[in-house]
Amino acid sequence: MYQKIGSQNIYYQKLGKGKNLILLHGWGHDVSSFWGLTDLLKGQFTIWLIDLPGFGRSELPKKAFDTKDYAQILSGFIKKNDIKNSIVLGHSFGGKVAIRLAGHYPKLINKLILIGSSGIKPDPSIKRLLIYPLAKIIHFFVPDIFNLKTQIRKKFYRRIESDYEDAGLMKTSLIRTLNEDLTSDLSHIKAETLIIWGGEDRAVPLKYGKRMYQLIKNSNLVVLEEMGHYLHIHDPERVAYYVKDFS
Numbered sequence: 001m002y003q004k005i006g007s008q009n010i011y012y013q014k015l016g017k018g019k020n021l022i023l024l025h026g027w028g029h030d031v032s033s034f035w036g037l038t039d040l041l042k043g044q045f046t047i048w049l050i051d052l053p054g055f056g057r058s059e060l061p062k063k064a065f066d067t068k069d070y071a072q073i074l075s076g077f078i079k080k081n082d083i084k085n086s087i088v089l090g091h092s093f094g095g096k097v098a099i100r101l102a103g104h105y106p107k108l109i110n111k112l113i114l115i116g117s118s119g120i121k122p123d124p125s126i127k128r129l130l131i132y133p134l135a136k137i138i139h140f141f142v143p144d145i146f147n148l149k150t151q152i153r154k155k156f157y158r159r160i161e162s163d164y165e166d167a168g169l170m171k172t173s174l175i176r177t178l179n180e181d182l183t184s185d186l187s188h189i190k191a192e193t194l195i196i197w198g199g200e201d202r203a204v205p206l207k208y209g210k211r212m213y214q215l216i217k218n219s220n221l222v223v224l225e226e227m228g229h230y231l232h233i234h235d236p237e238r239v240a241y242y243v244k245d246f247s
Contacts, residue, residue: 001013001014002057003081005076006072006076008053008058008059008061008062009058009059010051010077011031011050011051011056012049012051013031015038015046015047016038016043016046016047017045018046019046020083020085020086022048022050022088023048023049024074024089024090024091024094024095025051026094026095027055027093027174029056029091030057031049031050031051033091033232033233034049034232037243040237041243041244044247045247048081048083052070053065060169061169064176066173066176066177066180067099067100067177067182068100068104071100071105074101075101075108079108083108086109087113088102088109088111088113089113090115090117091231092115092118092203095114095117095118096118096119096180098117099119099182102189102190104185106189106190110191111193111247112189112191113193113194113243114193114195114196114209114212115197116198116201116209117195117208118177118204119186119208121178121180121181121183187215189219190218192219193218193219194219194242194243194246195213195219195221195222196231196239197209197222197224198224198227198228198231200225200226200227200228201229204229209221220246222242224238
């Protein structure tokens with residue numbers, strides 16, 4: 001389904017029945033990254049899966065976004081759909097957006113779940129790992145354009161130009177969000193918070209999860225020792241267990 005929030009056309013899915021649970025995907029992903037987890041939770045929750053602007057089937061932002069812009073869109077979505085007592089779960093970049101949402105719109109969030117979340121400005125070496133998804137944004141298939149008819153070739157050139165413009169917009173958004181440090185926001189979060197982290201996470205190492213646990217007053221940290229960054233994909237059963245127990 002699609003819904004207009006401000007100037008953005010947002011794609012979302014709603015399924016299940018129970019407490020409201022909003023799922024926010026990481027950079028370069030979309031609602032499909034949560035399908036395994038959703039299957040395990042839809043019997044207990046009303047699940048709202050949202051493609052953030054610029055990802056999946058949602059349209060590109062009209063300008064380069066930062067987490068304030070993403071949080072504003074989400075607040076509009078929550079209000080428009082009258083989502084009460086929401087539990088917001090964010091993975092990686094989605095967690096960073098959730099942190100911003102919790103800090104700026106505290107009345108819209110009842111509980112917060114952060115999985116391998118960004119939010120604290122990373123070390124330069126970690127930033128290089130996080131910027132890897134740019135490859136997904138800027139790559140495209142280039143056929144043998146010299147064998148195309150002139151009219152088709154012109155259309156193809158226009159498509160390439162458009163792809164580069166789109167890639168540039170999202171690249172700027174990525175750089176802006178990477179450079180944001182939400183440390184001060186973390187200490188002001190009032191919602192009860194569950195932090196789930198992989199002990200072997202290389203994209204956002206465990207030290208950041210421990211720091212978030214220190215900064216968020218009403219929080220609990222669960223570490224899955226042998227897991228990496230994509231806990232909800234590689235071990236949705238354990239993640240679902242902790243989500244249900246927390247909620």
